[in-house]
Amino acid sequence: MIQLFHVTKTYPPKSQALTDVHLEIGKGEFVFLAGPSGAGKTTLLKLLFREEEPTEGRILIDGKNITRLNSRGIARLRREIGLVFQEFKLLPRLSALENVALAAEVVGMPRRESQTKAYQLLREIGLRDRYDAKPLTLSGGEQQRVAIARALVNDPLIVLADEPTGNLDAEAADETMRLFLKIRENGTTILIASHDLELIKRYGSRVIALRQGRVADDLHRVQQEGSVG
Ligand SMILES: Nc1ncnc2c1ncn2[C@@H]1O[C@H](COP(=O)(O)OP(=O)(O)OP(=O)(O)O)[C@@H](O)[C@H]1O
Ligand SMILES: [Mg+2]
CATH class of the missing domain: 1.10.8 (Helicase, Ruva Protein; domain 3)
Known part of the structure; x- marks a missing residue:
């Protein structure tokens, strides 16, 4: 559903936010994008809905190359993506x-x-x-x-969320995560950027960790039934 091939993003003049990122996320996957502040999480999400363009590399969404889209193509892409923000x-x-x-x-x-x-x-x-x-x-x-x-x-085919629980207390954060899990049940692909390690531990079935713009880790874990309360 989401494929990145050798994606690099440099903000002018020379702030390199992502370096040679290679990723594949399948339909209906529930994935956390982890990593410390400045690791490139928000940048990666922005590339996926074409708020930013990659400096190098290729991005496919649902098999379609989104690195070369006209404004109609971008509008169509954004219809397939739901966005959720911290604020x-x-x-x-x-x-x-x-x-x-x-x-x-x-x-x-x-x-x-x-x-x-x-x-x-x-x-x-x-x-x-x-x-x-x-x-x-x-x-x-x-x-x-x-x-x-x-x-x-x-x-949407995909929901992208950038620190969706960042402004919530623990209880509301849990409720929000349970809602994402429910949404995933009908095949929606979900990618959540977060640096809340506790939350990731409890809910993450796959965790892609970015560090200084590179994929440092990609852990697949089996979701324990009932472990999310
Ligand atoms: N518009 C921009 N212009 C220049 N540099 C930018 C821009 N946006 C982000 N950067 C830089 O790119 C790097 C990655 O930033 P990004 O916002 O993607 O990180 P993040 O992982 O989302 O961090 P946080 O957890 O603080 O939200 C940082 O070094 C940041 O300073
Ligand atoms: Mg961010």
Whole structure:
């Protein structure tokens, strides 16, 4: 689903964020991208949704080379990818429902359909009673769940999350991770950048560790049934 071949990223003038990264992530995998601050985690995610272009190398998503895309191609790529951020990035003036629905409307889903879909997602995610709430009246964990619903509204192949639990307490972080595991059950590929080693230990079935822009480790672990509580 995600393939990187000899990918290098240098930010001008000469900040080398990634060096010769080779990676393959299969459909439906649940993967942590670990590594200390500055290791290149965010850069790698940005390359995958084409916010940045690699300096060298090739990236394939679902078999398609994304290193050469025109703006229509980029728009199509981004429809296949749901994004989740540490700081949620919800629009404060819109309700939870509107935040989720808008993400579908901007790619052409009729308003009614997008609202119905948004409501269904919020219900599944346990926010049925808060669909009308403005983001700032929700807890951090609830806001992140709205953001995850938004990431899912266009049925993406891949969900990319950058430190999604960074602003959450332990309980909300656990809830968020359980939600990601549930999303993965229907075949969505999930890649989570995090430097929270405790969280990674508890939930990571595969951990790709970056160090100074290189893949330092790629550990596959068998997920213990029930170990995630
Ligand atoms: N826009 C930019 N311009 C120049 N250098 C950058 C830019 N973005 C990132 N870098 C550099 O690239 C390297 C990797 O940064 P990146 O943000 O990918 O790391 P990270 O692993 O996400 O770190 P953190 O855990 O702190 O979020 C760092 O040395 C950083 O200073
Ligand atoms: Mg980062």
